[in-house]
Amino acid sequence: MSNRREFIVQLSLGSGVLVSGAAMAAAPMLDEADATAKALGYVTDTAKADAKKYPKHAATQQCGNCTLFQGKAGDATGPCPIFAGKQVAAKGWCSSYVKKA
Numbered sequence: 819m820s821n822r823r824e825f826i827v828q829l830s831l832g833s834g835v836l837v838s839g840a841a842m843a844a845a846p847m848l849d850e851a852d853a854t855a856k857a858l859g860y861v862t863d864t865a866k867a868d869a870k871k872y873p874k875h876a877a878t879q880q881c882g883n884c885t886l887f888q889g890k891a892g893d894a895t896g897p898c899p900i901f902a903g904k905q906v907a908a909k910g911w912c913s914s915y916v917k918k919a
């Protein structure tokens with residue numbers, strides 16, 4: 819009886835790991851038209867940021883050097899906690915940008 823329970827626990831833990839692994843690999847790119855992306859002025863190319871709306875934006879600011887970017891250095895895309903479940907472009911930008919220390 820206890821073996822059976824253990825088996826079920828292991829089975830559910832195992833499939834949970836598989837599901838989250840697959841979800842990470844398949845995370846879609848954030849769309850500029852996404853409601854949250856629009857609200858934060860997200861663009862896939864930092865050069866296209868709205869300079870009038872965001873006067874503090876600078877061309878050197880991009881997701882790749884933002885403290886919230888969770889991709890590795892050199893990655894073209896990576897996750898960002900502001901846009902959960904989506905990938906942002908390393909060359910992108912949004913108004914929540916915080917320079918990496």
Ligand code: SF4
Nearest residue numbers: 881884887898912915
């Ligand atoms: S918070 Fe940083 S990493 Fe996330 S989208 Fe905005 S600029 Fe890019």
